[in-house]
Amino acid sequence: MRNPYKEKETRSDIEVTLSRRAAIISIFSFLCIIILPPLYQNIFELNKKLCGNNDITWVPTIEIFNKDSKTTITDHLQQYEKSLEDAEFTEPPRRIIQTILSKGPLHEGNSKTKIGKNGWLFLKASLNSLTGYGPIKTEPQSVSKDPNLNHWQSPLTVIERFADQLNQFGVHLVIVSIPVKPMIYPEHLSQPTQEPVIHPDSENFYSALRSLNNVDVLDLTLPLFKLKSNSEVFLKQDTHWTPEGMEKAAKIIADHIKSKGWEYKQSVLKTNGSESRSSFGDLVENLNTYGKISDLETVMATPVKGQTIDPESSIVLLGDSFTNIYSTDTTLNWGKHAGLADHIALNLGGPLDVIAINGGGATGARKKLASRKGSAVSMKKKRAVIWAITSRDLFLSPTAAHKARIHWENVIFDNRSPEPIRISSARVRAKILSKPKLPDPKSTTNSALLYGADYKILETTSGKIETDGNRIAVMHWAYKNRQMLPSSNYKIGEERVLNLIPFDEMKELRTLEQLYDGDLFDYYWDLPEANNEMPEKTIILKENGSNSHLIASASCGLFALILAFLIKKIVKHNT
Numbered sequence: 001m002r003n004p005y006k007e008k009e010t011r012s013d014i015e016v017t018l019s020r021r022a023a024i025i026s027i028f029s030f031l032c033i034i035i036l037p038p039l040y041q042n043i044f045e046l047n048k049k050l051c052g053n054n055d056i057t058w059v060p061t062i063e064i065f066n067k068d069s070k071t072t073i074t075d076h077l078q079q080y081e082k083s084l085e086d087a088e089f090t091e092p093p094r095r096i097i098q099t100i101l102s103k104g105p106l107h108e109g110n111s112k113t114k115i116g117k118n119g120w121l122f123l124k125a126s127l128n129s130l131t132g133y134g135p136i137k138t139e140p141q142s143v144s145k146d147p148n149l150n151h152w153q154s155p156l157t158v159i160e161r162f163a164d165q166l167n168q169f170g171v172h173l174v175i176v177s178i179p180v181k182p183m184i185y186p187e188h189l190s191q192p193t194q195e196p197v198i199h200p201d202s203e204n205f206y207s208a209l210r211s212l213n214n215v216d217v218l219d220l221t222l223p224l225f226k227l228k229s230n231s232e233v234f235l236k237q238d239t240h241w242t243p244e245g246m247e248k249a250a251k252i253i254a255d256h257i258k259s260k261g262w263e264y265k266q267s268v269l270k271t272n273g274s275e276s277r278s279s280f281g282d283l284v285e286n287l288n289t290y291g292k293i294s295d296l297e298t299v300m301a302t303p304v305k306g307q308t309i310d311p312e313s314s315i316v317l318l319g320d321s322f323t324n325i326y327s328t329d330t331t332l333n334w335g336k337h338a339g340l341a342d343h344i345a346l347n348l349g350g351p352l353d354v355i356a357i358n359g360g361g362a363t364g365a366r367k368k369l370a371s372r373k374g375s376a377v378s379m380k381k382k383r384a385v386i387w388a389i390t391s392r393d394l395f396l397s398p399t400a401a402h403k404a405r406i407h408w409e410n411v412i413f414d415n416r417s418p419e420p421i422r423i424s425s426a427r428v429r430a431k432i433l434s435k436p437k438l439p440d441p442k443s444t445t446n447s448a449l450l451y452g453a454d455y456k457i458l459e460t461t462s463g464k465i466e467t468d469g470n471r472i473a474v475m476h477w478a479y480k481n482r483q484m485l486p487s488s489n490y491k492i493g494e495e496r497v498l499n500l501i502p503f504d505e506m507k508e509l510r511t512l513e514q515l516y517d518g519d520l521f522d523y524y525w526d527l528p529e530a531n532n533e534m535p536e537k538t539i540i541l542k543e544n545g546s547n548s549h550l551i552a553s554a555s556c557g558l559f560a561l562i563l564a565f566l567i568k569k570i571v572k573h574n575t
Helices: 020-050 073-085 088-103 124-128 147-151 155-169 202-210 221-227 243-259 282-287 340-348 364-371 375-381 391-395 398-403 531-574
Strands: 113-115 121-123 172-178 215-219 275-279 297-301 315-319 353-356 384-390 426-434 449-463 471-480 495-502 523-526
Touching: 020 531, 113 124, 113 282, 121 124, 121 282, 124 398, 155 172, 155 202, 155 375, 172 243, 172 391, 202 215, 202 391, 215 243, 221 243, 243 297, 243 340, 243 384, 315 340, 315 364, 353 364, 364 375, 364 384, 384 391, 426 471, 449 495, 471 495
Parallel strands: 172 215, 172 384, 315 353, 315 384, 471 523
Antiparallel strands: 113 121, 275 297, 426 449, 426 495, 449 471, 495 523
């Protein structure tokens, strides 16, 4: 093939020859690459929709024209593009690439997990919390800065406000700063150190906290760094600490509480020795690879028998997943009754009033405490609040914290009479007034999320329910095991029939990460319409999904054959 645009003065011709057969194959391959993936997705999703699985279907050719009247074209197209990126059919290629990167010679992690030496895994957000800007040296203003960060509050400001609120109730605040893994084990990322790695703002930040009235600060960094010479302090494949590290922290906290001479309820607590527990760890799950990348990690945990939790206790413990691990098995997979609250109670000889929410150390746990009915009155019966929070939450810069979904917000205590919510169950028809923007489950630290939506009651068909101006807050599943659930697609303005019970009755769900940006105090849970029908429905939807894959694959194969036939005809016609 001669270049028709070659300059006349060129002394030598450079020609590229491509046979007709190669040209046909190249054209056919190119067309298949750009046409078959979107064709497959549209057929797959459309078939699911036709099979009645409307809650979790997303058909691109339909959705691009399905713009909400309240949404701008720019926002609609951005959301459409994001939905395309998160399409179900893109998951296998991503996992294949991540598997090659993680298991291959590069040993490369992803946006959430860093692979260190000898198979040690680290949370990227924990690494980000050790360098750069922090609570004292704040980020500079920039035109490229996310405008959502304009509402960012410094942890120091929020903690000062919370301490002042507790002081007005006559309650002492004990802040427990839990170090993150790279602070204790830097040698698995770089070179060994004689001291723990800390953020540059640490000394000034803790000094500012200790200067607050009625506040004690327990920094666990140095005690846990010293402990690692005798035993492992953090799990190799998990974000969290080992039972040995947690039990050391529990003893330090309990000894501090006992030294204050506060009165608290006593109970008989005991242990019957240690037991073996095994799990892969949350950081292995975060890598999202095919096949086994690591072996199970095994620890020896010591369960505590007896009443370790009592809402009437004068000692409150607020925490996050570092408090929940070994205490609750929901999503963490390390067993029950052997966590931080259990061992603090064991060392104290009395139960604690515990509120621990995964990912809720900065705001979620405090918000739950303040939203209890009559909390402004009942808090006057408390003596101390132990606030166990990771140093990651304290020292992340605004940009990094926003990316990690860590927000510092002030809380408002409820001034109603502290009587229990008098509702066993109720059935209502209600309209959704508002719901928060849900994050991409593939980018979050925790694998499960609940969200709260505000509803307006239109009709109560059975039972009674307490409302705030005819409004209620209802918790729903956003995602579980990083899979969006049908309730995540509820739309503002929709009317729904809800079967409600108080959310506090859902004990296995109370520790999960929660997202609610409304101003209501009482939360409710919407029970499924018919629990006995759920397994059958799940099986049907799974079968429909398999059929959708077969139909989409067959359709794409047929299209490829037709495309090949047409290309052959066109080429034959032009010869």
